[in-house]
Amino acid sequence: MNELTEKQRRVYAFIRDTIAERHTPPTRAEIAEALGFASANAAQAHLRTLERKGFIELNARLSRGIRLTAADDTPERSEAAAAHTLNLAVIGRVAAGAPLLAVEHVERHCEVDSALFSRRPDYLLRVSGDSMIGVGIFDGDLLAVSQASEVRNGQVAVFRVDDEVTVKRFARDGQTARLQAENPDYADIVVDTERESLALEGIAVGVIRSLQ
Incomplete structure (x- = not known):
């Protein structure tokens, strides 16, 4: 995950941990609230960056339409993907x-x-x-x-x-x-x-x- 900035790592980690704990991805609003962003639009901008870098896939039709991909092969990611x-x-x-x-x-x-x-x-x-x-x-x-x-x-x-x-x-x-x-x-x-x-x-x- 060296190509991610610190803020992008925090967003990714929150998504990964939420999926592992709740068995469902967070909404944009939940990401914004948890990480102190001004709005859900700010969270969406980070999500698009993570998608462009291959760490997640987005489904715009779903409020929780975030899927982890294979770009992160850490044990934590594997556990979260399995829970998802x-x-x-x-x-x-x-x-x-x-x-x-x-x-x-x-x-x-x-x-x-x-x-x-x-x-x-x-x-x-x-x-x-x-x-x-x-x-x-x-x-x-x-x-x-x-x-x-x-x-x-x-x-x-x-x-x-x-x-x-x-x-x-x-x-x-x-x-x-x-x-x-x-x-x-x-x-x-x-x-x-x-x-x-x-x-x-x-x-x-x-x-x-x-x-x-």
């Missing part, structure tokens, strides 16, 4: 039309970039059906799921209704839970939680369409 890459199991198929009995075996594993997701996922579930196309979840997609014990109204999540699994938007009214489709061709699933079994399997945090 997730090896997720692809399990079962999630019904996005009528609920489908979940297949619990692991089909395979996929290495994915943690920066692609709003929060760290725990596994990928294969979607079957088109009831959620209104939010960009299509038949055959891999849905990134973060395990959770609670779901808020309006969140898209994976549920088990009795012995079947489905992905829907959640809405609760008293003891009634409504699992809402995002396609007018499908009716919502209404569950009386006092009389029927409803379990939260996890919160949807992203979709992968390109992996086969």
Whole structure:
């Protein structure tokens, strides 16, 4: 890293350490705050320099779109890069039309970039059906799921209704839970939680369409 200035080293070290500790890269604003820059634009200027020198790759479409490259081959970089890459199991198929009995075996594993997701996922579930196309979840997609014990109204999540699994938007009214489709061709699933079994399997945090 001899070609980096002291300030550039500090920026790089902050990115590397954040990925190692939190498993996700920092935002431009977080870099600016941590290193005392006047604005996120100042942080962005340093990021562009690091990218030009081959130490990182930037994805302008993501607020945390920073990936470490192989330019730094120190043990610290290797540890951070490993933390940034997730090896997720692809399990079962999630019904996005009528609920489908979940297949619990692991089909395979996929290495994915943690920066692609709003929060760290725990596994990928294969979607079957088109009831959620209104939010960009299509038949055959891999849905990134973060395990959770609670779901808020309006969140898209994976549920088990009795012995079947489905992905829907959640809405609760008293003891009634409504699992809402995002396609007018499908009716919502209404569950009386006092009389029927409803379990939260996890919160949807992203979709992968390109992996086969």
